[in-house]
Amino acid sequence: MSAKEEILSRITSALRDAPAPGPVPREYRMSSDMPEVELIELLVDRLEDYKAHVDVVDVPQLPATIAERLKDATSYVVPHGIDTTWLPADDARRRIDAPGAVLSVTELDGTDAVLTSSAVSIAESGTIVLDGSGDQGRRAISLVPDHHVCVVPVSSIVRLLPEAMARMDITCPLTWISGPSATSDIELERVEGVHGPRQLDVIIVKGL
Amino acid sequence: MSNVFMGMPTLPVFGDGNLHIEETFPTAAHRELGNTQMRANLRHATHTIRDKRLKVVAELPDWEELRDAGSATKNLVMANLPALLEEFEKNFTARGGIIHWARDAHEANSIVAGLIKEQNTTEVVKVKSMATQEIGLNEYLEEQGISAFETDLAELIVQLGHDKPSHILVPAIHKNRTEVRDIFLAEMPNVDPNLTDEPRLLAMAAREHLRRKFLSAKVAISGANFALADSGTLAVVESEGNGRMCLTLPETLITVMGIEKLLPGKEDLEVFMQLLPRSSTGERMNPYTSLWTGVTEGDGPQNVHLVLMDNGRTAALADKYGRTALNCIRCSACMNVCPVYERTGGHAYGSTYPGPIGAILTPLLTGITSEENSTLPYASSLCGACYDACPVKINIPEILVHLRGEDVDSKRGEKKLPSQMDLMMKGGSWAFSSGKHLGLLEKGLPLGKLAAGRDKKIKALPGIAAGWTQSRDIPAPPSQSFRDWWKKDHTPVAATNKQEK
Numbered sequence: 001m002s003a004k005e006e007i008l009s010r011i012t013s014a015l016r017d018a019p020a021p022g023p024v025p026r027e028y029r030m031s032s033d034m035p036e037v038e039l040i041e042l043l044v045d046r047l048e049d050y051k052a053h054v055d056v057v058d059v060p061q062l063p064a065t066i067a068e069r070l071k072d073a074t075s076y077v078v079p080h081g082i083d084t085t086w087l088p089a090d091d092a093r094r095r096i097d098a099p100g101a102v103l104s105v106t107e108l109d110g111t112d113a114v115l116t117s118s119a120v121s122i123a124e125s126g127t128i129v130l131d132g133s134g135d136q137g138r139r140a141i142s143l144v145p146d147h148h149v150c151v152v153p154v155s156s157i158v159r160l161l162p163e164a165m166a167r168m169d170i171t172c173p174l175t176w177i178s179g180p181s182a183t184s185d186i187e188l189e190r191v192e193g194v195h196g197p198r199q200l201d202v203i204i205v206k207g208l
Numbered sequence: 209m210s211n212v213f214m215g216m217p218t219l220p221v222f223g224d225g226n227l228h229i230e231e232t233f234p235t236a237a238h239r240e241l242g243n244t245q246m247r248a249n250l251r252h253a254t255h256t257i258r259d260k261r262l263k264v265v266a267e268l269p270d271w272e273e274l275r276d277a278g279s280a281t282k283n284l285v286m287a288n289l290p291a292l293l294e295e296f297e298k299n300f301t302a303r304g305g306i307i308h309w310a311r312d313a314h315e316a317n318s319i320v321a322g323l324i325k326e327q328n329t330t331e332v333v334k335v336k337s338m339a340t341q342e343i344g345l346n347e348y349l350e351e352q353g354i355s356a357f358e359t360d361l362a363e364l365i366v367q368l369g370h371d372k373p374s375h376i377l378v379p380a381i382h383k384n385r386t387e388v389r390d391i392f393l394a395e396m397p398n399v400d401p402n403l404t405d406e407p408r409l410l411a412m413a414a415r416e417h418l419r420r421k422f423l424s425a426k427v428a429i430s431g432a433n434f435a436l437a438d439s440g441t442l443a444v445v446e447s448e449g450n451g452r453m454c455l456t457l458p459e460t461l462i463t464v465m466g467i468e469k470l471l472p473g474k475e476d477l478e479v480f481m482q483l484l485p486r487s488s489t490g491e492r493m494n495p496y497t498s499l500w501t502g503v504t505e506g507d508g509p510q511n512v513h514l515v516l517m518d519n520g521r522t523a524a525l526a527d528k529y530g531r532t533a534l535n536c537i538r539c540s541a542c543m544n545v546c547p548v549y550e551r552t553g554g555h556a557y558g559s560t561y562p563g564p565i566g567a568i569l570t571p572l573l574t575g576i577t578s579e580e581n582s583t584l585p586y587a588s589s590l591c592g593a594c595y596d597a598c599p600v601k602i603n604i605p606e607i608l609v610h611l612r613g614e615d616v617d618s619k620r621g622e623k624k625l626p627s628q629m630d631l632m633m634k635g636g637s638w639a640f641s642s643g644k645h646l647g648l649l650e651k652g653l654p655l656g657k658l659a660a661g662r663d664k665k666i667k668a669l670p671g672i673a674a675g676w677t678q679s680r681d682i683p684a685p686p687s688q689s690f691r692d693w694w695k696k697d698h699t700p701v702a703a704t705n706k707q708e709k
Contacts, residue, residue, distance in 0.1 A: 003309035007467065007518045008290045013218045014526035021287040024280040027273040028479065046492060099506050105423050105457060125485075125493035138507035139456045139498075143449065144423075165478040170439045171303065173504045176497035181449035184489050185362035185378055186385050186407040188253045188260075194361065194411050195418065196449025196496060 032159040039123050039157050040204055046126025050179025051192045052200040059207045062086055062151070066115060069149045069201045073113035076149075077103060077141050081134020082117065086151070097141045108144035114197075116142050117151045122164045126179065128152060128202065129164065131172040139173055148197040150177070153208035220527075223520020223573040225313035225343040229558030233583040237552040246553050249384045257544045260490025261597075267492070268482070277479045279601040282535035285470050286525060292437040292470045293516065299440025300514060303502025310517045313343035319515050320345060320429065320462055321352045327460050327511075329354075329426045333418075335444060335451045336360035337431025338376055338538055339464045339517060342560045345429070356429065357421055359450035361414050368395040374554030374562065377488050377540040382553050385410065411448075418450070428454035428509070432465040433537070434480060435514075438473040441501040442514065445484060445494050455498045461509035468521050468534040480537060483599035487539035520573030529610040530572045535600045536565050542594035542604060548587055557584065564594035568607045576614045585611035628672045643691075650689040660684030 001009070034042070044054045057065050067088040070076050078087065080098035087094065095111060097103050103111070117135035121128045128150055130136045142148055158164050168174060181196030192198070229236070240246065265271050285292060297307045310316035316339075324332055332349070334340070334356050346356045346367075358367045365380040366373050369391040373379030380388065389405040396417050403413055430451070434443040442463060444451050455461060471477060485494045503512050525531050543549040543563025554562035558580070559570040567584040576582050585608045594604040626634070639645050660666050664684040669677045676682070688696075 003311050003315065006311060007309055007516075007522065008293065010218060010221060010518065010522035011289050011293075011467075011525060014220070014522045014531075015287065015289070017528055018287055018531070021284040022280060024284060024476075025273070025276050026475075028270040028277055028482075049492075050495070102506070109419075109423055122493075125482075127493045132504065132507055139452065140508075143452050143456055161482055162475075162478045165474055168474070170436065170441050170474045170477075170499065171501040173501075173507050174497075174499040175452065176493070176499075178491075178493040178495050180495070181447070182495045183361045183407075183411050183448045185360070185365070185380060185448075186388055186410055187249070188256045188378060188381070188489075189407055190491075191407045191411050193408070194415055194448035194450070195359070195422065195453055 028162075029160055030162040032163065034123070034159045036154060036206075039159060040154065040206075042159070043121060043123040043126060043152075043157055043204065046123065047179065047200075047202055050126055050182070050200075052126075052179050052202050054202045054204065056204045056206065059205060062203065062205055062208075063088070065203050066149065066151075069203065070113055070115065073147060075111045076113040076115055077108065077111045077145060078115050079135060079137025079141060081137075082115065083135065087115075097137055102138070103141070105140065105144060108140060111145045113147040113149060114142050114145040115149045115151070117153070118156065120164045120167045121152050121157045122161050123157055123159045125161065127161075127164075128177045129168060130175045130177065131169060132174075133172075139175055142175065143196060146197055147199040147201070148177075148180075149201045149203065151208075152202055152204045154204060154206050155208065157204075220523035220575070221311070221518070221520070222523045222575045222578065223312060223342075223518075225519065226560045227342060227520070227570050227574050227581075228579045229570070229581055229584065230579060231558065232580045233556060233558070233587045236558055237556040237587070240552050240556045243553070245384070245387075246382045247551060249382055250550055250553055252384075253378070253381050254544045254550050257490055261487060261541060261544070264486045264490055264492055268486070274479055274482050275599055275601055278483050278537075278599055279535065281471065281476050281479060282600050283532070285472065286468070286531060286534060288472075289467065289470070289525075292472065293467060295437040296435055296440055296470060297516075299438065300442075300502055301440070303440055305440065305502035305512045305514060308513060308515045310515050310519070312517075312519050316343050316464055316515050316517045316519065317345055317348040320464065321349060321354065323460070323462050323513055324349070324354055324427050325352075327427050331355050331357065331421075331425065332427045332429055333357050333359050333421055333425040333454050333458070334363075335428070335430040335446065335454045336363050336379075337429070337464060338560060339431045339466055340429060341373065343464070343517070343519060345464070357418070359418055359422070359454060360446075361411060361448060361450075364414055364418070365391060368392070372555060373560075375540060375543060376538050376561065376563075382555070422450075422453040422457060425454075425458045427460040427462065428458040430454055430461065430463045432463050432469055432514075433484070434477060435465060435470050436473055436477060437470050439501055441474075441499050443477065443497060443499045445481075445497050447489070447495045449496060452496055452498055455500065456508050459509055460511040460513075462513045462515065464515045464517060466521055467516050467518055468525075484537055484539055487541040487597070487599040523575065524569070524572035527572055530568060530607050532602050533565065533568045533572050533604075533607060535602055536569065537600060539599055541597040541599065545593040545597045547589060547591060547593070552587075557587065559584075564588060564604045564608075565602070568604055568611060571611055571614075572607075576611060577618050582615040582618070585609075585615065632672075647691070650692065653685045653689060654687055656685040657687060
């Protein structure tokens with residue numbers, strides 16, 4: 001008998017006296033109708049609690065805000081699908097990661113910052129979801145550089161995790177980000193900044 | 209394969225690995241309690257996390273509804289496990305992942321070692337994983353000439369300190385910041401000799417130490433928090449980014465997971481991703497969660513494996529009172545609220561799984577008669593704090609009592625003569641079976657007073673009752689029983705009524 005067959009047969013034998021399971025009660029909150037202003041306020045509060053820096057801007061201010069956040073970076077990487085109208089006019093500091101023209105891990109390690117967009121955000125827990133789309137890029141680019149600047153369109157913010165889950169394609173490589181990397185391993189005290197980006201700047205864009 | 213059981217019931221096959229405790233819980237606890245520094249560290253840490261957890265749980269108006277959904281989902285998963293495993297395998301495989309099945313710890317270890325050797329490397333990076341801790345994977349790989357580098361900060365502290373984990377979420381919870389600094393100074397190559405004990409600087413030192421390893425590793429090993437059957441998706445929940453590094457950068461990813469980790473689909477994940485972070489680190493959400501479904505071209509590891517492991521889980525599943533212990537999502541809320549764990553620490557439990565959940569899960573995985581594991585279900589005052597804190601409502605006290613019964617039953621056959629406990633229980637049963645019997649015994653109370661002597665304390669009881677007087681005295685019994693006093697002091701109600709008339 002193969003290991004698979006044997007394990008499945010053990011399970012079936014173990015369950016022979018098991019009662020039929022009851023239905024799963026889903027009485028928890030699955031939807032909300034929080035106004036946009038409050039959604040933004042809640043998300044900002046949660047992100048700041050995680051020690052992320054947050055700007056809330058209108059579309060016309062976005063390029064200037066991005067330029068400001070990237071001003072100290074000697075180099076930054078963007079995914080190939082990023083909206084180029086957002087980007088600072090200068091070209092010298094910019095590296096583009098694209099299928100067929102990917103940056104090596106060493107190149108990414110030598111890059112100061114990364115700019116991405118995002119797929120969906122959960123206000124209640126301060127969570128931003130990246131799904132690997134063209135404007136977010138493959139996972140390595142938002143991981144290796146030490147400074148992540150992340151654009152969150154207001155239309156992608158929901159209040160609850162179940163609302164966000166309905167918008168996610170679960171088979172994409174997903175990364176849920178709630179603040180900069182952190183650890184609570186020493187005396188259970190939270191300290192920000194370990195292996196992932198130590199600085200997270202979030203730009204929430206109204207009208208996008 | 210059908211879900212209807214056809215053949216003879218097979219005997220449970222128990223698990224192996226770091227699950228067999230070598231000394232009894234009381235012996236180990238007695239030794240650990242002597243470590244006052246550890247007790248102070250644990251008290252500080254468990255109280256910090258308790259307060260954080262209560263605060264973030266109170267924020268959710270539907271916390272109890274989420275617990276109900278989580279508990280029912282896990283029961284559903286266990287009841288449909290064969291079908292869900294088949295469904296998961298089909299979907300994970302369709303997306304380019306490769307599944308391996310392992311009956312026990314040894315089989316899982318040898319599969320992983322074989323996969324690493326195929327990549328011609330002798331170094332792997334690891335994300336914190338209870339399953340690989342359980343099977344002793346690091347030790348096995350070392351024997352095979354493969355170095356496994358733990359990348360979670362607490363696991364790194366434990367590994368560098370040649371220590372053992374004492375908590376499932378924060379394995380170095382028994383060490384304070386100064387002790388961590390001392391370990392880093394002694395064991396970390398190229399560490400700044402002026403390193404202070406500030407947690408932020410200690411985290412930075414770990415970052416420096418591991419950075420090269422992450423960027424050059426060819427193979428990573430992980431566990432998984434959840435697996436979604438209807439899509440073939442795996443999830444790892446973490447904080448530091450070491451998980452993302454391991455799950456993203458190496459070409460080969462090998463995940464080891466117990467068969468009980470499945471969930472039917474993403475509408476279940478939404479429940480557990482609300483329950484888990486708030487219960488474990490007391491955060492609204494952990495900093496990073498990674499989800500992957502087989503292989504994604506051009507993004508992350510292209511050689512993706514999953515080892516699905518039994519190692520005693522089917523034996524636990526066969527225990528009709530104990531099977532809900534498999535519903536555990538390893539949040540550690542039960543140990544953080546446990547008065548016993550807070551004092552003895554995790555090492556006293558001698559298994560990969562300490563605390564209240566460990567006291568039931570360990571003997572369920574190995575069988576109650578394995579080595580000294582039968583002493584674990586007694587490591588509790590049955591106060592029930594663990595049950596209240598459990599996000600999936602595992603009734604730990606009830607299972608503890610059930611396993612104590614299993615222990616007593618398992619020893620019954622061994623002895624020809626009744627034990628002291630048997631005799632005491634027999635005596636108790638006789639005494640409480642009628643008021644007359646009890647009255648007769650109560651006549652002996654003055655004898656107890658005599659035994660207590662001048663200072664009115666009984667300091668040592670004989671036989672197994674000596675355990676009670678080992679750390680406390682019994683005050684001398686009163687000269688008359690409550691029932692005697694009541695009889696003398698109260699006129700029967702009927703009689704009073706007559707007098708009034």
